[in-house]
Amino acid sequence: xxxxxxxxxxxxxxxxxxxxxxxxxxxxxxxxxxxxxxxxxxxxxxxxxxxxxxxxxxxxxxxxxxxxxxxxxxxxxxxxxxxxxxxxxxxxxxxxxxxxxxxxxxxxxxxxxxxxxxx
Amino acid sequence: xxxxxxxxxxxxxxxxxxxxxxxxxxxxxxxxxxxxxxxxxxxxxxxxxxxxxxxxxxxxxxxxxxxxxxxxxxxxxxxxxxxxxxxxxxxxxxxxxxxxxxxxxxxxxxxxxx
Numbered sequence: 001x002x003x004x005x006x007x008x009x010x011x012x013x014x015x016x017x018x019x020x021x022x023x024x025x026x027x028x029x030x031x032x033x034x035x036x037x038x039x040x041x042x043x044x045x046x047x048x049x050x051x052x053x054x055x056x057x058x059x060x061x062x063x064x065x066x067x068x069x070x071x072x073x074x075x076x077x078x079x080x081x082x083x084x085x086x087x088x089x090x091x092x093x094x095x096x097x098x099x100x101x102x103x104x105x106x107x108x109x110x111x112x113x114x115x116x117x118x119x
Numbered sequence: 120x121x122x123x124x125x126x127x128x129x130x131x132x133x134x135x136x137x138x139x140x141x142x143x144x145x146x147x148x149x150x151x152x153x154x155x156x157x158x159x160x161x162x163x164x165x166x167x168x169x170x171x172x173x174x175x176x177x178x179x180x181x182x183x184x185x186x187x188x189x190x191x192x193x194x195x196x197x198x199x200x201x202x203x204x205x206x207x208x209x210x211x212x213x214x215x216x217x218x219x220x221x222x223x224x225x226x227x228x229x230x231x232x233x
Contacts, residue, residue: 042225044223093162
């Protein structure tokens with residue numbers, strides 16, 4: 001149980017284009033999903049928290065107009081990197097947490113990540 | 120200001136011996152602590168967790184110890200196996216209005232030699 005998928009696993013795009021990354025919880029309903037990015041040899045940095053049906057909460061320093069997050073259902077959240085630039089190249093990882101009272105409420109289950117390369 | 124620190128960037132142990140990974144945190148309000156294992160180009164995999172009301176939690180070869188007075192937690196793996204070689208992250212679950220958000224340490228690269 002507690003499987004989270006991400007799609008695509010790897011994407012290469014040209015500078016100025018937009019890229020959408022999907023995060024799905026496959027066997028549980030995720031009331032909250034989180035988006036992280038990881039630079040080489042560094043820790044995971046939380047970008048934003050999204051609760052189903054409401055606007056995402058962004059961490060300080062993360063541009064909300066650049067990283068659009070939608071959490072339209074209890075099993076799907078999307079991150080869209082708009083007008084991507086080479087400095088946006090990174091490893092993006094989502095995680096999901098179920099509702100209060102469930103086993104995974106205190107834990108987050110991570111997707112396999114998406115490697116974004118902007119040329 | 121780093122709230123969660125893993126001061127050892129790497130650790131090398133022999134197969135069969137104990138691996139001890141350490142983590143320090145600064146905020147005494149943190150109430151739930153987790154360890155994740157991560158391979159390159161993959162998402163972290165949950166290993167084990169502990170609530171602040173406990174000082175030890177065990178799951179098979181993995182044991183997490185929490186010392187609240189020292190704001191320190193450790194992960195013991197015994198016996199260590201070559202397949203345990205990975206990056207290990209400790210994470211803390213903030214309380215209050217930030218409940219559910221995880222703050223990660225920098226990670227420790229564990230290498231287990233056959």
